[in-house]
Amino acid sequence: MATERKLIYHERQRLQFCLLHTLNNLFQEKDAFSRAALNAIARRLDLQDPNQSSWTPLSVVFKSHHNVVTGNYDVNVLIAALEERGKTVKWHDRRCGASTIGLDDKLFGIVLNVPVKRYGGLWKGRHWIALRRVDSAWYNLDSDFSSPYQFKNTEEITELMDGVISTGGEILLVMNGED
Template sequence: MEEGKTKIYHERQRLQFCLLHSLNNLFQGKDVFTKSDLNSIAEKLDVDDPNKGSWTPMSIVFKPHHNEITGNYDINVLIAALEQKSKTVVWHDRRNGASSIDLDGTDDRLMGIVLNVPVRKFSGLWRSRHWVTLKYIQGFWYNLDSDFAAPYAFKDTQEVREFLDGIITAGAEVLLVMNDKQ
């Protein structure tokens, strides 16, 4: 690491554990959350669900809030995990565009941004969604996508807004992760 260069934690993609990687990238630390942590959260959500469906043989692997083997966690797991760390999730109203997000805020309320982006692979035959974290670290916004070989530093907040507007248009969901007020 060069002297004066910011050290950024960046966890790389493995199977469908992008939510796990996004959370660890958001909190900038290895094992802030583990597969076991997220599986436990998903299991608790299932047990506590008053409207849970009936059991089938496929329920062993394909659970309501995740896949037992590969991950693929849903929004409910994200929200519950962040609540454990005293964070709040605010779903950004896509009709307002990225210009309504305070990326220059001085009150440190915005911890980061978690995106849920549509993904198409194999010539569009396979469709899914992917969790991605954007985080402000020592004066710069970074895209910490676990599919990237390294974090991508945005040149300024205007570039972040343009990126966000582009992915909102493409069907992404933008979730603002807020620090609770002290």
């Protein structure tokens, strides 16, 4: 009897909701997080901010931690969302190579934040990407991809992460509980 492969959950990119897609892909659940849940986290963070800026007409759309229309959530929303699910986040020290990252059971997954250029370089921004081990294989669950990409080996993961570091990206390690 052949072993049955687990289906990999993969959300595709829509507007600038890559953080929402990244979280759902990371947890391998369609509704692990919703737009409403992330908006609520962003509002809570705004209320807790001691340096809250004054209101302007643009602040109706451009909030401190996200864009109301397109999404585009920041790292504070990511960390708060993960903490709600009992995960902790460690920033990888970019002075160290990716080979220093242990891909062991303490690691729930990896979130990358990479610089992107779109529309012929006219628009510059950043994009969230989830890397996750499902069963014994690691996957790149980039919402810009048409389907998940299964890494061939750990060297391929390390090469990707070293490339992220060299282009000014960030690596966040999502840990299972307290580290």
